[in-house]
Amino acid sequence: MRQSLAREFNNLIERSRDRQLRLAVTGLSRAGKTAFLTSLVHQLRHAGVEARLDLLPAAREGRLLGAQRVAQQDLGVPRFPYDQAIASLDQQPPHWPEPTRGISELRLHIRYRPENNGLFGSLGSDTATLTLDLFDYPGEWLLDLPLLEHDFFSWSQRQQATLSPQRRELAADWLATVERLDPAAPADEAELAEIAGRYADSLQAARNAGFSDLQPGRFLLPGDLDGAPVLQFFPLPGLEDADRQHLESLPDESIYRTLAKRFAYYQQHVVKPFYREHFRRFDRQIVLVDVLGALNAGPERFEDLSRALATLMRSFDYGKRSLLSRLFSPRIDRLAIAATKADHVTPEQHTHLVTLLEALLAEPIKDLRFADVPVKALSLASIRATQAHEVEHQGKRTPALRGVTLDGEETLVFPGEVPTRLPRPDFWARQGFAFTAFRPLSRETRGGGLPHIRMDAALDWLIGDKLQ
Amino acid sequence: MRQSLAREFNNLIERSRDRQLRLAVTGLSRAGKTAFLTSLVHQLRHAGVEARLDLLPAAREGRLLGAQRVAQQDLGVPRFPYDQAIASLDQQPPHWPEPTRGISELRLHIRYRPENNGLFGSLGSDTATLTLDLFDYPGEWLLDLPLLEHDFFSWSQRQQATLSPQRRELAADWLATVERLDPAAPADEAELAEIAGRYADSLQAARNAGFSDLQPGRFLLPGDLDGAPVLQFFPLPGLEDADRQHLESLPDESIYRTLAKRFAYYQQHVVKPFYREHFRRFDRQIVLVDVLGALNAGPERFEDLSRALATLMRSFDYGKRSLLSRLFSPRIDRLAIAATKADHVTPEQHTHLVTLLEALLAEPIKDLRFADVPVKALSLASIRATQAHEVEHQGKRTPALRGVTLDGEETLVFPGEVPTRLPRPDFWARQGFAFTAFRPLSRETRGGGLPHIRMDAALDWLIGDKLQ
Numbered sequence: 001m002r003q004s005l006a007r008e009f010n011n012l013i014e015r016s017r018d019r020q021l022r023l024a025v026t027g028l029s030r031a032g033k034t035a036f037l038t039s040l041v042h043q044l045r046h047a048g049v050e051a052r053l054d055l056l057p058a059a060r061e062g063r064l065l066g067a068q069r070v071a072q073q074d075l076g077v078p079r080f081p082y083d084q085a086i087a088s089l090d091q092q093p094p095h096w097p098e099p100t101r102g103i104s105e106l107r108l109h110i111r112y113r114p115e116n117n118g119l120f121g122s123l124g125s126d127t128a129t130l131t132l133d134l135f136d137y138p139g140e141w142l143l144d145l146p147l148l149e150h151d152f153f154s155w156s157q158r159q160q161a162t163l164s165p166q167r168r169e170l171a172a173d174w175l176a177t178v179e180r181l182d183p184a185a186p187a188d189e190a191e192l193a194e195i196a197g198r199y200a201d202s203l204q205a206a207r208n209a210g211f212s213d214l215q216p217g218r219f220l221l222p223g224d225l226d227g228a229p230v231l232q233f234f235p236l237p238g239l240e241d242a243d244r245q246h247l248e249s250l251p252d253e254s255i256y257r258t259l260a261k262r263f264a265y266y267q268q269h270v271v272k273p274f275y276r277e278h279f280r281r282f283d284r285q286i287v288l289v290d291v292l293g294a295l296n297a298g299p300e301r302f303e304d305l306s307r308a309l310a311t312l313m314r315s316f317d318y319g320k321r322s323l324l325s326r327l328f329s330p331r332i333d334r335l336a337i338a339a340t341k342a343d344h345v346t347p348e349q350h351t352h353l354v355t356l357l358e359a360l361l362a363e364p365i366k367d368l369r370f371a372d373v374p375v376k377a378l379s380l381a382s383i384r385a386t387q388a389h390e391v392e393h394q395g396k397r398t399p400a401l402r403g404v405t406l407d408g409e410e411t412l413v414f415p416g417e418v419p420t421r422l423p424r425p426d427f428w429a430r431q432g433f434a435f436t437a438f439r440p441l442s443r444e445t446r447g448g449g450l451p452h453i454r455m456d457a458a459l460d461w462l463i464g465d466k467l468q
Numbered sequence: 469m470r471q472s473l474a475r476e477f478n479n480l481i482e483r484s485r486d487r488q489l490r491l492a493v494t495g496l497s498r499a500g501k502t503a504f505l506t507s508l509v510h511q512l513r514h515a516g517v518e519a520r521l522d523l524l525p526a527a528r529e530g531r532l533l534g535a536q537r538v539a540q541q542d543l544g545v546p547r548f549p550y551d552q553a554i555a556s557l558d559q560q561p562p563h564w565p566e567p568t569r570g571i572s573e574l575r576l577h578i579r580y581r582p583e584n585n586g587l588f589g590s591l592g593s594d595t596a597t598l599t600l601d602l603f604d605y606p607g608e609w610l611l612d613l614p615l616l617e618h619d620f621f622s623w624s625q626r627q628q629a630t631l632s633p634q635r636r637e638l639a640a641d642w643l644a645t646v647e648r649l650d651p652a653a654p655a656d657e658a659e660l661a662e663i664a665g666r667y668a669d670s671l672q673a674a675r676n677a678g679f680s681d682l683q684p685g686r687f688l689l690p691g692d693l694d695g696a697p698v699l700q701f702f703p704l705p706g707l708e709d710a711d712r713q714h715l716e717s718l719p720d721e722s723i724y725r726t727l728a729k730r731f732a733y734y735q736q737h738v739v740k741p742f743y744r745e746h747f748r749r750f751d752r753q754i755v756l757v758d759v760l761g762a763l764n765a766g767p768e769r770f771e772d773l774s775r776a777l778a779t780l781m782r783s784f785d786y787g788k789r790s791l792l793s794r795l796f797s798p799r800i801d802r803l804a805i806a807a808t809k810a811d812h813v814t815p816e817q818h819t820h821l822v823t824l825l826e827a828l829l830a831e832p833i834k835d836l837r838f839a840d841v842p843v844k845a846l847s848l849a850s851i852r853a854t855q856a857h858e859v860e861h862q863g864k865r866t867p868a869l870r871g872v873t874l875d876g877e878e879t880l881v882f883p884g885e886v887p888t889r890l891p892r893p894d895f896w897a898r899q900g901f902a903f904t905a906f907r908p909l910s911r912e913t914r915g916g917g918l919p920h921i922r923m924d925a926a927l928d929w930l931i932g933d934k935l936q
Contacts, residue, residue: 079700189538193547225544253538
């Protein structure tokens with residue numbers, strides 16, 4: 001994974017000449033990362049032809065000439081499966097692309113004509129190339145950042161504090177076993193593996209039930225570490241501050257010390273390498289959030305999403321006292337936060353969606369502005385799946401959406417209002433949300449391009465200044 | 469994966485006091501690695517109780533007190549799934565354990581009473597502990613060793629030379645595409661990924677058809693590297709020595725240079741790390757060979773197995789001129805080669821099986837003896853699945869086996885003779901082999917122990933001297 005010095009140097013030169021940009025895309029699972037990246041690549045490849053990118057000046061002015069995929073630098077990172085994603089969309093009936101697992105990467109060469117900037121500017125016929133490295137990684141990995149601030153003892157206490165009643169229920173099987181455990185007893189490898197398996201199952205069940213704030217993130221996507229002791233630990237419930245000294249003086253073979261050792265190994269060999277080898281190299285970042293999905297899921301999940309996002313956003317807080325700044329000196333110089341699937345509500349609700357997103361992220365956005373990281377919130381649909389209409393409904397003109405549901409039914413829906421503030425408990429009691437999920441438009445309906453909502457605005461914020 | 473210096477030092481001390489031993493088990497897929505390791509652990513755990521280990525002096529003399537699983541050292545390596553394997557065997561009906569993928573590890577503490585060696589020897593009541601680290605890894609990884617002696621050009625030539633007629637047929641789909649490729653053309657990432665996919669499919673088809681000598685080994689078990697460019701290369705057919713200079717002067721973006729770069733990355737980041745981080749630390753090694761399966765599969769596969777084994781065994785050739793010795797200074801001081809599944813032929817054929825194994829490995833064994841690596845060939849059944857009988861058959865007493873086939877049928881078979889020499893072509897034409905596959909004995913039939921054939925002899929050779 002290590003880059004050679006020569007490559008590093010070359011990158012540095014390219015970047016200082018504004019010719020290379022490393023753009024990362026993240027979001028919790030089902031936030032729409034794969035659709036976003038697929039659309040981004042498609043829009044740039046088809047710029048000036050089928051793609052409509054009026055909010056991106058270089059495209060509007062006809063200076064964006066297109067993009068080509070070229071060989072990526074790190075041969076050990078999976079390539080983002082763009083062709084498979086397009087193939088899914090082109091299927092009959094069309095499918096949403098398969099979600100990616102772990103990190104993936106794609107490099108584009110973007111050809112453009114620089115603006116004619118006065119007497120000494122380049123001539124109109126000159127073209128330039130921007131090398132855009134795209135990275136896609138699970139937002140769940142960022143949820144592990146706080147783990148670095150803990151030791152096993154404080155992490156165990158913290159985890160117990162976050163177990164909500166519903167999550168307790170989903171973890172009942174694990175809790176029943178772990179509560180019988182004596183931390184001072186000698187560790188039995190097989191027993192720990194078994195209990196850790198139950199803990200991982202409880203995280204998986206929580207995720208399936210719509211929860212996001214789950215640690216450790218790698219338990220949900222173990223990959224090659226499946227079955228390794230580093231993924232066989234779990235928090236110990238019921239630890240009192242007074243126990244700390246006693247527990248830490250237990251022998252190496254005790255359950256407590258064995259779990260603590262694995263926790264420390266996870267910090268060093270799983271969490272840190274991602275920040276060291278990937279994260280600190282990103283120049284810009286977009287965080288995708290499925291706000292509508294969380295509204296659908298009800299109050300407990302919505303609060304959980306809010307907490308997970310606050311945690312996730314701490315990876316972008318480069319204030320002086322932040323753990324991350326001290327450890328890895330990251331350098332993201334621009335950040336976008338996007339509510340995805342905007343095509344699932346009618347157009348006049350899009351500003352509501354942005355306002356709600358800003359409310360959801362109010363604290364982190366304040367911190368980011370304070371730390372002087374430019375940040376923009378927007379709503380978008382990477383791949384628009386509906387068509388907006390106004391229809392006569394109960395005597396008045398009402399906005400509506402026409403689309404095909406996941407079951408294949410053509411339907412007309414009135415999705416209603418998105419709240420502009422974090423819903424209060426009585427609001428949830430009075431009224432739930434039920435935004436319909438749609439399948440992508442078929443190839444015939446959509447034509448050669450990929451219809452979208454404000455992908456061009458996102459592109460302008462993320463790369464527009466490099467195409468001047 | 470790096471061991472800390474302190475741990476390294478500690479290991480060194482333990483080892484110098486003969487208290488720690490790192491034993492590796494390998495073999496091509498389906499050679500019986502999982503059954504062997506499961507049985508090895510079971511026999512040691514049940515020593516002195518259900519396990520019969522008369523050929524292991526420490527056990528015969530009642531000095532072997534048992535073994536306990538303890539925490540392994542490298543937390544990032546999957547643990548060998550012993551409990552799952554035993555659970556499979558205990559099922560009703562019993563199943564062979566699931567094969568492992570990649571490397572796995574297990575640490576045992578073996579308690580024994582040292583021999584009373586004279587006046588100053590230890591007292592009879594003293595006990596000692598041997599720490600036994602067990603490793604299990606796919607033999608296919610060793611097949612990649614020769615790759616380090618090549619560059620992309622010579623590797624391509626070599627691969628073409630090894631394509632037998634049957635393998636050509638299995639690779640027809642890939643060959644049809646790759647033969648149309650112009651090595652000088654600019655590389656199209658998606659096209660290379662597609663062709664590499666066909667190449668990987670052809671390797672998989674060859675393996676399913678019983679072939680073993682397949683490169684690159686990691687294409688068959690990609691793990692977390694799935695989709696990464698490092699696993700997206702393939703040999704170019706039809707390269708002539710005269711082309712070399714021209715091809716190597718092609719631009720970086722050409723197909724030839726792109727494939728060559730990935731090949732080099734595979735050498736550096738996939739093949740070498742295994743030798744550097746694991747292989748060179750092993751003290752002893754057993755190589756398992758499914759000779760009977762290869763006889764069943766016919767002449768082309770049998771020759772292929774012979775070639776694959778010769779390649780694999782080069783990892784143990786520490787002669788002065790060997791590539792491995794120069795690169796990694798490995799240190800295995802004792803080697804066993806075992807023909808597995810000996811319970812699938814009648815007892816009087818076991819010596820034939822060893823003789824055939826020795827014939828199959830004649831050249832590598834010679835090299836090993838010349839390099840002064842003690843090596844022993846034997847036949848064994850890790851978990852005996854049959855019972856040997858003599859029955860009256862066509863008027864004379866004939867050896868036979870009673871067992872339950874994989875389909876669940878109780879059966880009595882006359883497996884016939886194992887040849888003692890590599891079969892000649894006319895032999896294959898005259899007579900094939902058809903050794904029946906059996907399922908493990910049920911828990912009731914076998915009792916608490918795991919019946920075996922010569923596991924104790926293997927144990928004596930591999931660890932017996934450390935239990936004196």
